[in-house]
Amino acid sequence: MLAIIGGSGLTQLANLEVTRRQVVRTPYGEPSGALTFGTIRKTEVIFLARHGYGHTIPPHEVNYRANIWALHSQRATDVVSVASVGGIRADLGPGTLIVPDQIIDYTWNRMSTFYSSSDHSVTHIDFTFPYCEQLRQRLLGAAAAAGEEIVSGGTYAATQGPRLETAAEINRLERDGADIVGMTGMPEAALAREIGLCYAAIAVVVNYAAGRGASAGGVKLEDINAVSQQAMARVRSLLETLVMLDGD
Numbered sequence: 105m106l107a108i109i110g111g112s113g114l115t116q117l118a119n120l121e122v123t124r125r126q127v128v129r130t131p132y133g134e135p136s137g138a139l140t141f142g143t144i145r146k147t148e149v150i151f152l153a154r155h156g157y158g159h160t161i162p163p164h165e166v167n168y169r170a171n172i173w174a175l176h177s178q179r180a181t182d183v184v185s186v187a188s189v190g191g192i193r194a195d196l197g198p199g200t201l202i203v204p205d206q207i208i209d210y211t212w213n214r215m216s217t218f219y220s221s222s223d224h225s226v227t228h229i230d231f232t233f234p235y236c237e238q239l240r241q242r243l244l245g246a247a248a249a250a251g252e253e254i255v256s257g258g259t260y261a262a263t264q265g266p267r268l269e270t271a272a273e274i275n276r277l278e279r280d281g282a283d284i285v286g287m288t289g290m291p292e293a294a295l296a297r298e299i300g301l302c303y304a305a306i307a308v309v310v311n312y313a314a315g316r317g318a319s320a321g322g323v324k325l326e327d328i329n330a331v332s333q334q335a336m337a338r339v340r341s342l343l344e345t346l347v348m349l350d351g352d
């Protein structure tokens with residue numbers, strides 16, 4: 105079953121026919137909210153708002169472990185993460201949709217593994233390719249079928265937040281090879297890999313990163329909402345196409 109984790113701007117799925125909501129208890133504490141079960145075009149999906157349904161949980165306080173564990177416990181097999189990002193590369197301006205293929209993790213002090221020392225021997229996972237390629241291809245196929253332009257591949261830099269970056273930090277991220285920057289991509293992707301979920305992301309560029317393009321003089325937060333609303337409408341129809349193609 106497909107699960108969708110919605111980020112800022114996607115706390116609800118308008119095209120989801122809700123059948124039930126379920127509070128899931130986990131060994132890692134509370135998920136961001138009750139899981140919403142419903143159907144899109146008669147196919148069952150699970151939805152979870154990463155920042156809570158009232159958008160009250162900041163990126164560094166999201167309980168990523170509880171969220172991923174809860175989805176897995178309810179028999180999700182695939183997870184599409186929708187996440188707002190800043191565009192570092194000049195061609196990745198506001199409104200661009202990207203299916204990234206790499207991650208660099210700059211976050212710190214987050215609970216980032218299910219393998220704590222008390223109950224496991226030391227365990228490593230392969231994370232060479234952090235996203236599930238099969239789900240990436242399904243997303244790209246859905247975009248093509250929906251006539252939606254989408255960029256395939258790119259490196260997502262996960263920063264700690266909740267503040268935005270300095271211009272110098274963005275320059276450093278670019279030198280490191282990052283194309284987009286967001287605050288929630290990690291440890292979510294690694295936890296999904298640890299627990300065996302096929303995980304991919306749709307990154308939605310809602311602003312130029314600090315010091316770049318229209319953000320040369322600073323990021324204008326007041327402009328983000330309108331971009332996000334428009335882009336998330338496109339994401340919703342892309343997800344609908346994804347589910348429809350899966351159902352065929």
Ligand code: HPA
Pocket residue numbers: 188189190191263268269285286287310311312313314323
């Ligand atoms: N930086 C980090 N996270 C973000 C940004 C950004 O510029 N825009 C949206 N999420």
